[in-house]
Amino acid sequence: MRFTHLIFLLNFLMIISCKEEPYNLTRIEGKRIEINDSISPKQDIETFIEPYKNHIEKDLDSVIAYAMDTYTKSNGELNTAIGNFMVDVVYEQANPIFNSRAGKDIDMVLLNHGGIRSIIPKGNLRIRNVFELMPFENKIVVVALKGKQIDSMITYLSKAKRAHPFSKLKLTLDKNFEPISASIKGKTIDVNKTYYVATSDYLYNNGDNMRFFRPNDSLYDLNYKIRNALIDYLKKVDTINPVIDDRFIQIKK
Amino acid sequence: MKRRDFIQQATAGAALATLGGYGLQSFSAVRKKKITILHTNDVHSHITPFGPEDGRNANKGGVARRAALIDTIRKENPNSLLLDAGDIFQGTPYFNYYGGELEFKLMSKLKYDAATIGNHDFDNGINGLFTQLPHAEFDFLSANYDFSNTVMDTHTKPYKVFIKEGIKIGVFGLGIELKGLVDPMMFKETKYLDPIEITQDMTRILKTEEQCDLIICLSHLGYHYKNTPDKVSDLSLAAATSDIDLIIGGHTHTFLPKPTIVKNKDGHNMLVNQVGCYGIYLGQIDFYFDTNNNKSANGTSIIV
Numbered sequence: 001m002r003f004t005h006l007i008f009l010l011n012f013l014m015i016i017s018c019k020e021e022p023y024n025l026t027r028i029e030g031k032r033i034e035i036n037d038s039i040s041p042k043q044d045i046e047t048f049i050e051p052y053k054n055h056i057e058k059d060l061d062s063v064i065a066y067a068m069d070t071y072t073k074s075n076g077e078l079n080t081a082i083g084n085f086m087v088d089v090v091y092e093q094a095n096p097i098f099n100s101r102a103g104k105d106i107d108m109v110l111l112n113h114g115g116i117r118s119i120i121p122k123g124n125l126r127i128r129n130v131f132e133l134m135p136f137e138n139k140i141v142v143v144a145l146k147g148k149q150i151d152s153m154i155t156y157l158s159k160a161k162r163a164h165p166f167s168k169l170k171l172t173l174d175k176n177f178e179p180i181s182a183s184i185k186g187k188t189i190d191v192n193k194t195y196y197v198a199t200s201d202y203l204y205n206n207g208d209n210m211r212f213f214r215p216n217d218s219l220y221d222l223n224y225k226i227r228n229a230l231i232d233y234l235k236k237v238d239t240i241n242p243v244i245d246d247r248f249i250q251i252k253k
Numbered sequence: 254m255k256r257r258d259f260i261q262q263a264t265a266g267a268a269l270a271t272l273g274g275y276g277l278q279s280f281s282a283v284r285k286k287k288i289t290i291l292h293t294n295d296v297h298s299h300i301t302p303f304g305p306e307d308g309r310n311a312n313k314g315g316v317a318r319r320a321a322l323i324d325t326i327r328k329e330n331p332n333s334l335l336l337d338a339g340d341i342f343q344g345t346p347y348f349n350y351y352g353g354e355l356e357f358k359l360m361s362k363l364k365y366d367a368a369t370i371g372n373h374d375f376d377n378g379i380n381g382l383f384t385q386l387p388h389a390e391f392d393f394l395s396a397n398y399d400f401s402n403t404v405m406d407t408h409t410k411p412y413k414v415f416i417k418e419g420i421k422i423g424v425f426g427l428g429i430e431l432k433g434l435v436d437p438m439m440f441k442e443t444k445y446l447d448p449i450e451i452t453q454d455m456t457r458i459l460k461t462e463e464q465c466d467l468i469i470c471l472s473h474l475g476y477h478y479k480n481t482p483d484k485v486s487d488l489s490l491a492a493a494t495s496d497i498d499l500i501i502g503g504h505t506h507t508f509l510p511k512p513t514i515v516k517n518k519d520g521h522n523m524l525v526n527q528v529g530c531y532g533i534y535l536g537q538i539d540f541y542f543d544t545n546n547n548k549s550a551n552g553t554s555i556i557v
Contacts, residue, residue, distance in 0.1 A: 023286055023420065023466065023542040025498070030512035030524055030557045032534040033322060034313065037302070041317030042324065045362060049300055049317065052355050056346050131346060137376065139436075201436075221436060 060128035065234040068241040073116040078248040083165025085242035093229035109167040134227040138200040144217035147191035152212035283545040289333040294503030295530035297344030332417040338503035339371025339473035361390035369426030369471040394426030399444035423459030456496040476507040491515040502527040
């Protein structure tokens, strides 16, 4: 009891004498430390990650379809088998969703050539291949565009001279890359008609300088990732055999 | 406040008393304290290190290595805080498969003290973020997102005060405007409030009411926007406000080789830091305090 009193007294004296001695910030030092292979990993963290990693690896390695050939984005001039595959799958997977929500059909699909991030190799197709082909989280959106805006799109595609993949649109250019004919689902484009164009949210937001998506009549977000559309499609089919066709060609004579 | 001071002083006194005469003699000497702030941002679900084949970041990053590094630093200075400036989610299949569960569990194992919310943390919708909260044993700090009409209501705090060896550290969080960046279907009724106005409230509360010795802003606003200088960023926020000692930033994936020294509204130097992305770097800022009044009269020296 008396000892406690002593401590209390000491404290009391100190408080009086310490009061004028606050801590002041005198120095700041800042740096960054690179995390690289010179640091050995903490074992229990690694052990904790392992089952998650193993599950993902196993799933990414699971075979979901078979590719009849190897398809690359450089194989083809204005349209490629791999690009045609992607847009045709987007149409097939997204149209029923759009139809059930909006009561209309998608008229065409447009993606971009730069968005094809990998090849489809011949043989067993694994989920990993789809993650490599489409590593981004882009979602499918449907934009309601007037025929006039479709004209801007055609001008863009003609000037780009690239195999930007599209589905349901057919475009033929002359030797100077000027459009000769264009049709959607086999019909000539009507400037007054509204077309429902499926694309990615990335392109809708001016990705690849595609400025023709604005202004528009309306936007439908299907909340469906392009990658998931590809995976869902591949799980549904046994084999894929996409081809280069005449949807986007140049008459060179 | 005064009572807390008393308790701390009493504890110190008790320790000194056991030392007898020495304690009282050494009392007049300069006493020092060091607070270490460790930080990451935009880790984007990078759990395992980049492989040896990676073009840009070969063999870099990795949560298990970060854990080992943090352990070493904490052993050296237990008065450390570990903070993250948002965009924890999205970027590897770990997020696609587990929705952020593993990211939060690992951050809890690494004993993160707090994080703020980045735009990509809404990638599975606000419900997707909410669903993963039980896996996070750390606080989410967000002062300028009003979540009151959403499932996140009451699950974030505007700020938190940490006390390390008697030093009070106030940390508050700021998020970027979601409109135009995140689909409204994802963030639902989250309201974005002006970061500069909110910061003025926060610094007043932390400095005047909470009497903090250090004020840290965890920001996902982005470092600086060259082409749109009017857009609020860490650099513009720093210059427009008072009393922040350190802004830990994110969003723009800016790899700062060293923290940037910025003059605040009152002309005082403060720091803005950001360590790029993907857990390739850990930021470390050490704040040294002492009781030497002469020294403090010369101001604070910043060594970066």
